[in-house]
Amino acid sequence: MQPNYKTLATIIVSLSAIMSTTQTNALTTETKASAVVFxxxxxxxxxxxxxxxxxxxxxxxxxxxxxxxxxxxxxxKSATFSGLGQVHNPTLAYFTSNPNDKPTLTTFSGYYELASFNGDITNNNNEYYSHAHAVLADKKFHGIAGHVNKAKVGLTAEIAITPLPVPVQRAVDNKTGFGPIIE
Known part of the structure; x- marks a missing residue:
């Protein structure tokens, strides 16, 4: 059964207005989505x-x-994003405090609610690079969290993308995967 996209778009834009409220210097500003891309x-x-x-x-x-x-x-140029939805068979990474260590990768079998999903889109050697962390929940409401290495979308995923006015640079070590934002 296909979802009713007009109704879904209305709901998403309404939720986006709520989700995109930000606090800056004790002032509250509201940002509304300009479009919904299916x-x-x-x-x-x-x-x-x-x-x-x-x-x-x-x-x-x-x-x-x-x-x-x-x-x-x-x-x-760059962006931040947040989202929710469902994923299946996600692989999460855990990085130690040593930037020279390779991360521990764990793949979780099955479907998980994408309860919280945040990240940014930056530039790494003239290539777009997405960096994200997520909190996932199983059908018993048990949570897992970590750096998102890979995941396929389950039923759906709704991602609010906020473009940034300047490019943000990152230097990713191909050996370890560690990649801090740089000047």
Missing amino acids: SKSSCTKLAHTTQPFILVLSNAEDLLGSITQCAKDAKL
């Missing part, structure tokens, strides 16, 4: 946007790959 291939329509938008992903899409491709197609 396919990562439609992100080209948002080229060079500076306005937040919602990316809706479908079953079996690559979560991070889709976000990265959308940012590239929209020609974003």
Whole structure:
């Protein structure tokens, strides 16, 4: 059964207005989504946007790959994102405090609620790079959390993307995967 996309878009834009409220210097400002994109291939329509938008992903899409491709197609300088939805067979990473250590990767079998999902899109050697962390919950409401290495979308994922006005640079060590933001 296909969801009613008009109703879904209305709900997502309403939720986005609530989710995108930010606090700056004790002042509250509200940012509303300028568009809802139902396919990562439609992100080209948002080229060079500076306005937040919602990316809706479908079953079996690559979560991070889709976000990265959308940012590239929209020609974003950099961005932050948050989201919710469902993923299956996610692989999470745990990094130690030593930047020379390789991360511990763990793949979790099954479907998980994407209870909290936050990250950024930066530039690493002239390539778009998505960095994200998530809190996932199983059907018994047990939570797991970590750095998202990879995940496929389950039923759906709704990602609020907020473009940044300047490019943010990152230097990722291909050996360890550690990649801090740099000047």
